[in-house]
Amino acid sequence: MATTKTIELVTAVPGPRSAEILARKEQVVAEPLSIYVPVVAAEGRGATLTDVDGNTFIDFIGGVGCLAVGHAHPRVVSAISEQAQLFAHTDFTVVPYEVYVELAERLYALTPITAPTKAAFFNSGAEAVENAVKFARAYTKRPAVIAFEGGFHGRTLLALTLTSKTHPYKAGLGPFAPEVYRVPFADDYRGPDAGAALAALERALVEAGADVERGVAVSAAHEAHAEPVAA
Numbered sequence: 001m002a003t004t005k006t007i008e009l010v011t012a013v014p015g016p017r018s019a020e021i022l023a024r025k026e027q028v029v030a031e032p033l034s035i036y037v038p039v040v041a042a043e044g045r046g047a048t049l050t051d052v053d054g055n056t057f058i059d060f061i062g063g064v065g066c067l068a069v070g071h072a073h074p075r076v077v078s079a080i081s082e083q084a085q086l087f088a089h090t091d092f093t094v095v096p097y098e099v100y101v102e103l104a105e106r107l108y109a110l111t112p113i114t115a116p117t118k119a120a121f122f123n124s125g126a127e128a129v130e131n132a133v134k135f136a137r138a139y140t141k142r143p144a145v146i147a148f149e150g151g152f153h154g155r156t157l158l159a160l161t162l163t164s165k166t167h168p169y170k171a172g173l174g175p176f177a178p179e180v181y182r183v184p185f186a187d188d189y190r191g192p193d194a195g196a197a198l199a200a201l202e203r204a205l206v207e208a209g210a211d212v213e214r215g216v217a218v219s220a221a222h223e224a225h226a227e228p229v230a231a
Contacts, residue, residue: 006048008056014038015053032155034168037061044071092121126154133158143178146204148185 014022018040025035039051047070049059059071069076083099092100104119111117122128133145145162147153153162155169161176163169170176183204186197 006056006058008054010055011053013055014040015051015055017052021052032168046070046072124154126156126159129153129159129162130156144181145179146181146183146201149182150185 018038021040022035022038039049039053039055039057041049042052043050044059047059048056049071050056059067062068062070087097090097100121103121107119108117120131122131136145137143147162147164149164151162151164152169153159155163158177160170160173161180164182181204183200184192184197186192186194188194192200
């Protein structure tokens with residue numbers, strides 16, 4: 001049976017060109033943008049990446065979930081090129097355009113929700129998370145948010161508050177946004193199981209409710225004993 005060789009290493013990793021670029025990066029790029037893989041991309045095709053030294057790797061990162069069809073898919077390249085020749089950006093809230101509406105319509109057709117549904121598009125995952133919380137708070141009139149332990153939601157303030165991992169994301173960057181409650185995520189392999197996770201969620205809801213009731217009682221008592229203010 002014939003085999004296909006995908007990974008090809010022609011230098012040490014990192015290669016000399018990648019090492020040189022990464023050394024330059026240390027002088028001009030902000031420190032929080034640390035590097036996970038010490039190779040510098042030059043070209044991607046499908047599920048592979050080739051670095052500036054000519055080494056080819058299988059890309060298991062996919063832009064952290066952004067490249068569902070891989071690198072340089074011909075239809076994606078064609079669509080980008082076609083749109084770039086028309087216009088690149090207007091800000092939809094200033095000057096709208098049809099493809100935004102069309103994408104919302106196509107997503108609506110695929111969404112398994114029978115009630116009327118609308119969409120909004122954002123620049124990043126963190127921005128989407130922040131706006132999802134704003135939508136939920138505006139609709140429910142409830143301020144509190146539940147986040148799962150181990151989750152990563154972004155680097156903006158509310159998204160960072162929701163993020164579970166302290167290092168390297170949160171250390172020394174507080175205070176964070178209020179009304180965020182953290183509970184364990186069910187994991188039958190590593191634990192906790194679904195029953196324990198649900199029990200923790202219920203406890204959090206009960207305790208949060210009790211805190212709200214105590215806060216209302218304290219506020220009412222304070223108002224009852226407050227000195228009148230002269231007009």
